[in-house]
Amino acid sequence: MSTKLINRRFTAALDRLLPARCLLCHAPGDGMDLCMACLADMASNHHACQRCGLPLPPSLSLCSGCVRQPPPWSGAWVPFRYAWPLDLLEARFKFHGDLACGKVLAWMWCAAEPSLPLPDAIIPVPLHRSRLRTRGYNQALELARPLARHLRLPLLSCLRRSRRTTAQTELDAQARRGNLRDAFSVTGPVPPHVAILDDVMTTGATMEACTRALLAAGATTVDAWALARA
Template sequence: MDALSRSLALLHAWVLPWRCLLCGAAGSGGLDLCGACAAELPRNTSCCARCALPLPGATALCGGCQRKPPPWHTAWAPFRYGWPLDRLEARYKFGRDLAAGRTLARLWQRVPPPLARPALILPVPLHRARLRRRGYNQALELARPLGRALDVPVRHDALLRSRATAAQTELDAAARRRNVRGAFALREGIALPAHVALLDDVMTTGATLAECTRVLRRAGVARVDVWALARAPSPRGR
């Protein structure tokens, strides 16, 4: 942490002390989380190298990726979607709790990134109707501070959600794939680098990220990695 960052952290602690968003205790480490709650965050340290699915052991690839690899190159999801991170994520995504979003963004920035850095980060877009209702794109708000921390540019206008889709939450894996088929497009006249990262807040079945990846690959992108803050341990979420 540089001198300016330390000074700002001290000023924040004096004017507006950090407070744990989960239990209300004093925050620590420059986060609105106490040490005990932060220690409970489920790290995704043992996972599939291709899709980041949490695994019980040190297996390189999950069974699904061995049978049918996804269209992207590799995945990075530093957390598992479980308690207490899922509470923060729900407050941020559906409760418009921007303090929870800032906390999640800071947590992500503190995780060592992949060695192979993309030339561009593309957050998964929302359809304009959903963006109007929610007021912000949760993936974009996570991507911006992460991009600054990694010195990788973020572009939010290259990939478009051209068709409104039903919420993925209650759909099974097959229905999710059908739901997002043909829902994304690349803005005309956009030139993309050879290596990009698609970023979303939570990855579950990977249907949304797979459909976006296919659009980018058809446009000539040689390597697409997928990044998500958290990976669901089973294909029940987005």
């Protein structure tokens, strides 16, 4: 009997013994840890600024900020809005070590349709080694791995956070940009078209700092990918 067949039978038996339960409401899950009702409550980001992913009315394609001062990246794919109940899953995943929530969020992202041409590779936003030791994992990388497999794209780790920075959640937009100035460096070759991936985009300061580092290292097109837009 093949190993794959054994694994499938074991998984099926485990599902019968321990059926999936929704991480939000504890109702039976539909083959995953999220029920269809809670999935339907996720706020999609269908109408958004093409450059920064900010939710917009259907009649607009660019927000006023990107019209006045376009960001250094070329386009954005942000399939969800950072709102209830996605924000509950994200907080548990990012700050409380709940990797099961991260698995559900990654599944949701894989089920979304890319709004941009696919890049040559995906590059997750890195954590500084001190924060990585504290948290134990990089939430952007945990989301990027299954998405890269799903889209059949290489996953690169050529971007480094070269210095420790203050947590962005504690700063306003202007301070966030100053906090991240020269915080990232590139340690390996970069293909022409890459997507920088993060869990949540708020002001875009992290994406901007990463994009400038990648463009300086030889990338010609950088797209900003995030699961949700605040």
